[in-house]
Amino acid sequence: MTKAMLIINPSSGQEKGLKFEEEATAALKKQHEEVTVKYTEGAGDATRFAEEASFGKYDALVSMGGDGTINESINGLAEKDHKPVFGFVPLGTVNDFARALGIPMDEKKAIGILETANSRSVDIGKIAGERYFMNVLAVGAIAEAVYQVSPEQKSKFGPLAYLIEGARALKDETPFDLSIDYDGKKWEGKAYLVLTALTNSVGGIESFARHADVNDGAFHVFILKEFSLPKVVQLIPDLFKGELKSNEQVEYFTATDMKVDTSLDLVVNIDGDEGVELPFEARLLHNELNVYVPEE
Numbered sequence: 001m002t003k004a005m006l007i008i009n010p011s012s013g014q015e016k017g018l019k020f021e022e023e024a025t026a027a028l029k030k031q032h033e034e035v036t037v038k039y040t041e042g043a044g045d046a047t048r049f050a051e052e053a054s055f056g057k058y059d060a061l062v063s064m065g066g067d068g069t070i071n072e073s074i075n076g077l078a079e080k081d082h083k084p085v086f087g088f089v090p091l092g093t094v095n096d097f098a099r100a101l102g103i104p105m106d107e108k109k110a111i112g113i114l115e116t117a118n119s120r121s122v123d124i125g126k127i128a129g130e131r132y133f134m135n136v137l138a139v140g141a142i143a144e145a146v147y148q149v150s151p152e153q154k155s156k157f158g159p160l161a162y163l164i165e166g167a168r169a170l171k172d173e174t175p176f177d178l179s180i181d182y183d184g185k186k187w188e189g190k191a192y193l194v195l196t197a198l199t200n201s202v203g204g205i206e207s208f209a210r211h212a213d214v215n216d217g218a219f220h221v222f223i224l225k226e227f228s229l230p231k232v233v234q235l236i237p238d239l240f241k242g243e244l245k246s247n248e249q250v251e252y253f254t255a256t257d258m259k260v261d262t263s264l265d266l267v268v269n270i271d272g273d274e275g276v277e278l279p280f281e282a283r284l285l286h287n288e289l290n291v292y293v294p295e296e
């Protein structure tokens, strides 16, 4: 008998989750004889439920929520002996993972993908200390500004709210000393921001790492170096053209293993939420999860 678990974060995306519960359950019932529904109440619940699905040998785990809920779910599946196929219905503001996988923002269409049960493998990142991420690690004032974005700003400006707060933070920021040991090499210098992307979409901007794919076996590392104001303006067109990696204010390289340290006491932003303190080490887990995606 095949079984699926559906995790719903009732608070995500202005409480849209419960509205689509019936439809999602019906879609899963087309593929699975048993469907168990779990509701999160706070931080850590989605991870706990996903662990239950792994240990209980569920065939599929589907989460309905924003990137926070998806990150938590992935944290319960990574490196387990049995990993259910993972699916999700994006309900957040940014939904980077959905953008990277071509999963529609329209809930009904995203639920439709669950019926076809078409899947592909994806890479995820692991930070020493058993934290996993599927989209992005970021360090610097811009990354920290993300926590200041209010729900009101998010509903008014959407993903742009993060760009506005980020630009505001950069204005008063001084650079920090950054060192990154990666794949037997080292980068050292002054920086304002270091960002490690696993997919093309960062902060809702799908052109951010245009060339990155969800299972290309690489972390895409972007360092915003010390800059002059007139030149930094050029970052914006390059960002939207997908040419950030060639901008002269940006250092770009790929890595599979990295250790990041800074001269300041900074906290790394993991998939949009506050994570561990620096220094941190991160390692790429190639093709770690199997995820439901639209048919080509």
Ligand SMILES: Nc1ncnc2c1ncn2[C@@H]1O[C@H](COP(=O)(O)OP(=O)(O)OP(=O)(O)O)[C@@H](O)[C@H]1O
Residues within 6 Å of the ligand: 009, 010, 011, 012, 013, 014, 040, 041, 042, 043, 044, 045, 065, 066, 067, 068, 069, 070, 091, 092, 093, 094, 095, 154
């Ligand atoms: N029942 C609940 N009520 C309130 N908060 C919850 C509940 N269940 C989970 N949470 C919290 O929701 C957070 C995750 O939210 P998520 O990112 O999925 O949605 P979102 O905030 O709407 O998305 P976005 O940040 O993209 O706007 C977790 O930090 C978790 O603690």
